[in-house]
Amino acid sequence: MSSIRPIEKLNTTNQVVGHHINGRIFIDDTERSQAVYNPATGQITRRVALAGKATVEKAIAAAAAAYPGWRQTPPAKRARLMFRFKDFLQQHANEIISLLTEEHGKVLDDARGEFTRGLEVVEYACGAPELLKGEHSKDVGPGIDSWSEFHPLGVVAGITPFNFPAMVPLWMYPMAIICGNTFVLKPSEKDPSAPTRIAELLQEAGLPDGVFNVVHGDKEAVDTLLTDSRVQAVSFVGSTPVAEYVYRTGTANGKRVQALGGAKNHAVVMPDADMDNAVNALMGAVYGSCGERCMAISAVVCVGDTVADEMVKKLAARVSRLKIGPGIDSQNEMGPLISKPHYEKVRGYIDSGVAEGAELLVDGRGLTVPRQPEGFFLGGCLFDRVTADMRIYREEIFGPVLCVLRVESLQEAMQLIDEHEYGNGTCIFTRDGGSARYFTDNIKVGMVGVNVPLPVPVACHSFGGWKRSLFGDLSAYGPDAIRFYTRRKTISQRWPADSIEKAQFSFPSTQ
Numbered sequence: 001m002s003s004i005r006p007i008e009k010l011n012t013t014n015q016v017v018g019h020h021i022n023g024r025i026f027i028d029d030t031e032r033s034q035a036v037y038n039p040a041t042g043q044i045t046r047r048v049a050l051a052g053k054a055t056v057e058k059a060i061a062a063a064a065a066a067y068p069g070w071r072q073t074p075p076a077k078r079a080r081l082m083f084r085f086k087d088f089l090q091q092h093a094n095e096i097i098s099l100l101t102e103e104h105g106k107v108l109d110d111a112r113g114e115f116t117r118g119l120e121v122v123e124y125a126c127g128a129p130e131l132l133k134g135e136h137s138k139d140v141g142p143g144i145d146s147w148s149e150f151h152p153l154g155v156v157a158g159i160t161p162f163n164f165p166a167m168v169p170l171w172m173y174p175m176a177i178i179c180g181n182t183f184v185l186k187p188s189e190k191d192p193s194a195p196t197r198i199a200e201l202l203q204e205a206g207l208p209d210g211v212f213n214v215v216h217g218d219k220e221a222v223d224t225l226l227t228d229s230r231v232q233a234v235s236f237v238g239s240t241p242v243a244e245y246v247y248r249t250g251t252a253n254g255k256r257v258q259a260l261g262g263a264k265n266h267a268v269v270m271p272d273a274d275m276d277n278a279v280n281a282l283m284g285a286v287y288g289s290c291g292e293r294c295m296a297i298s299a300v301v302c303v304g305d306t307v308a309d310e311m312v313k314k315l316a317a318r319v320s321r322l323k324i325g326p327g328i329d330s331q332n333e334m335g336p337l338i339s340k341p342h343y344e345k346v347r348g349y350i351d352s353g354v355a356e357g358a359e360l361l362v363d364g365r366g367l368t369v370p371r372q373p374e375g376f377f378l379g380g381c382l383f384d385r386v387t388a389d390m391r392i393y394r395e396e397i398f399g400p401v402l403c404v405l406r407v408e409s410l411q412e413a414m415q416l417i418d419e420h421e422y423g424n425g426t427c428i429f430t431r432d433g434g435s436a437r438y439f440t441d442n443i444k445v446g447m448v449g450v451n452v453p454l455p456v457p458v459a460c461h462s463f464g465g466w467k468r469s470l471f472g473d474l475s476a477y478g479p480d481a482i483r484f485y486t487r488r489k490t491i492s493q494r495w496p497a498d499s500i501e502k503a504q505f506s507f508p509s510t511q
């Protein structure tokens, strides 16, 4: 393990966020670049390099070269490095949280929450020796012992979305690295600074050069990772169309792929629910992070008109009072959307909801934020009497827009959820254990909450949806990550006695 050594900080002198390859910042001046915005001001703050094929291949080559040494590093040493990385992250928490708010737009408290959930995966990864222990069976036959070992795969790639620029990459590479793999991360080009800064901290914690590399880029970079034969596995998180493309292309090229996609998360409100607590819970779960969370609640299904009438009345009052403005102002509850094109897309959905006949009870389209005329701000929106055929219900909006649907029974609510193409998260608000148990047992969704609106599993469990919210068999982080980032090898061993044994032609068995 090398000692702590200073390395060049995020390159802000020429305002281009560079790649992080083989322990160094790398920028190829002939490469394309793209503007990075502060969504609260609408201004360009810096640019990010967009890797061409050659740059991605350079990162893959660095990871491939680092692999033989890293795979032989004992898990306890890998864990020690994770402990140092965890310390470094904590020491630099405020700096990273500021970068998250500056480039994503989310309010500082929310950025701290994201950062902490990422840190928790690093804490889990510190248990490497325990997590990587094999399985052993003595005397599986006469004088024969058998055991399974979990071997790393080699070079692994991660491709991540804009909405959690620190946490989602941290779901992936700490787990991949403690398993003995080397890694190439392709974070979102929309908010590249936090993942780049975190890569520097991992390097400063003593990670050997080449074990972890970051390339910024777009489809060209992703396609290079998906087709290069040196990349053994790909973890992807992003929208469903791209997740499906990544899954199909990666598996067609012989790779192990897990691809987490989009969502439409429903909350069911039962007649016996604690309404005031449900409203409070929903306000954060719907409008937190401007609705740009894959676990955001975007559809509330009220069982009975009485529940619906009370719910929309209470919600409407709260949504119209949301404090919206730059995320750096701690008074604000909601920041801007990520970009101007995304703002236009979300506005388009609101227009379509009105055109399709949903009742727009709170319209956020007219919002202006003082002193930020260019910011990508949209007010909270609340639709009532949404039906299952409307686009605003069928498609993921990924903005501060809530659809309220009205049904007659829990069964009807569950049928709606089950028939939706996405199955990431859901939640039921009730005081009745029987309804809750029926819901958790039968609903076709991967992560379920009972009076918990954002049932994001903690680091010692694993995160993954069902249906078109996850392509592949294994979820992110937790125990599934150990399985995803390793390959099982089972060894059977026997030490024959000195005497010559007879040849056996029957299939080996315990009979």
Ligand code: NAD
Residues within 6 Å of the ligand: 159, 160, 161, 162, 163, 164, 168, 186, 187, 188, 189, 217, 218, 219, 222, 223, 237, 238, 239, 240, 242, 243, 245, 260, 261, 262, 263, 293, 294, 396, 398, 424, 465, 469
């Ligand atoms: P996105 O799919 O546009 O981008 C994700 C990544 O894929 C980025 O790194 C991007 O550069 C790359 N990419 C984009 N288009 C590509 C293409 N045509 N070919 C190859 N690569 C491409 O997603 P986003 O807008 O950054 O993030 C929001 C989406 O991510 C939402 O749909 C949200 O639900 C989803 N998400 C899902 C989870 C989950 O755990 N299921 C978590 C967070 C976000």
